[in-house]
Amino acid sequence: MQIYLPIAEMSVNALLLSGIGFVVGWLSGLFGVGGGFLLTPVLMLIGIPSPVAVASGANQTLGASVSGLLAQARRGNVDWVMGSVLVVGGLLGSVAGVQLFALLSRLGQVDAAVAIFYVVVLGIVGSLMVMESVRAIFRRRAAMPRRLHQHSWAHGLPFKLRFRKSRLYISVIPPLAVGFFIGVLSAVMGVGGGFMLVPAMIYILGMPTAVVIGTSLFQVVCVTASVTFLQAVQVGGVDIVLTLLLLLGAVAGAQFGASMGARLRGEETRALLGLLVLAVAAALLWDLLRLPPNLFSVGPAW
């Protein structure tokens, strides 16, 4: 069933889009991540122009994260104070990111820049995930005691604020910086950034794991909303038909994935997710390195 996408100005199979949404949703439910980092590259792979893939990917991640946020908020797993600081950083980051994106698209470098961002970010995150979970699998056998949270350089900065829910008394600078960085990535890559935000919250900010998922979802929802808005106004790439078709599959897939994910062990799940992230990075890197089938490309001039 072909459907005409009004913003991408092309005709795509609606079932294919919902199917992609379902698979990505299933994987994201399985691993407890938003799935934007899988969705945007797949969209570019099937020929959706990268500005539309990035902007609609962010919009889709927003929809996919809302229900998770509501569920976490009901259970009281959101640190709203920490979330707000992260969101302020994230909003500033998304503004900067969209400016960068607009500049890249004027220079005609969007495709390569988005791919390079993906390769670098996913390569680093995937490697860390795999290493960390392999270490954890070995550590499980040795059964080492864990501290409540690690004290790091982040605890010595000024502008301290008390985050009751996270049982932290730290400077607002690290969460602002983390939020900003995720905001930039969200705008350029069309992702929520949960896959980076969660480890950053645990290892850099030292937040307790119970509130990490809920608080990161709060940041993801706010920042993807901001990215959607700015991308729609400045670049004009948000395709609501594309977003809704993807969401349709994704929300169904996420529920199946979540019920399956509950049966997997934490470390193994993270190792698998890390491998998946590395595979996406490798596929995109290959695309950048190999001789392109056609050296020339044509596009409308702005």
Next chain:
Amino acid sequence: MRALLALLLALAVAGPAFAQPSPLVARLSVNRVFITTAFTGESLMIFGSTEEPLGPGGDEVVVVARGPSSPFVVRRKVQVLGLWLNGPSARFEDVPSFYAVAGTRPAWRILPEEERRALGLGLDALSLDRRSGARSPGFRAALLELKQEAGLWQENRSTVEVAGSRLFNLLLPLPATVQPGSYRVEVLLVRSRRVVARESLGFTVERIGTAASINEVARERPALYAIVCILLAGLTGWLGSVLFRRS
């Protein structure tokens, strides 16, 4: 007084036309092509008849169709530190978003070269001179190749079919990526290497229905559109999780 003069003039012109049938009559199967949410491209038929017989030794018909023009950029990838990035680019002004030419025989066989070029019949006769950026002829060639691959530029993809030596027709396929706007179709009658009659026709490609409204709102009122997108995505995500909850 002026109106009366105009009327007389019109009668004077039209009068002989009634008396002797015109050598060429052509029409389009549709005057408006609609891009709806289910649009996957469309074919339209150009048909007509001639006074004199068509075919070898007789008259020939050439059809040329042009879509709205806009500027395009052609980019060439170059290898930087092992990565293939977009490098030099050339900007072409006035590039027809759609172009098709076909005839009972290829235009270059039935018209003198200067005549054919002047009429813009054939991809090599397209004037793509207003350009800036990289000067290499490779960019022009790449533009031709990519547009043809996309089915947006067609040169003698099919021939004008003749029935009963006086009726002719041509099926013109428009791919799903056609731009909205007004299109011009010219039908030329060629006799002994000269254009002896022509008929100018036109059709429009329009977005209608949901696709049109979405595109219009996104263009005209992007802030409103963005807010609707955010709310719709949020609502769908929430509704979906309620519908598909498996616990």
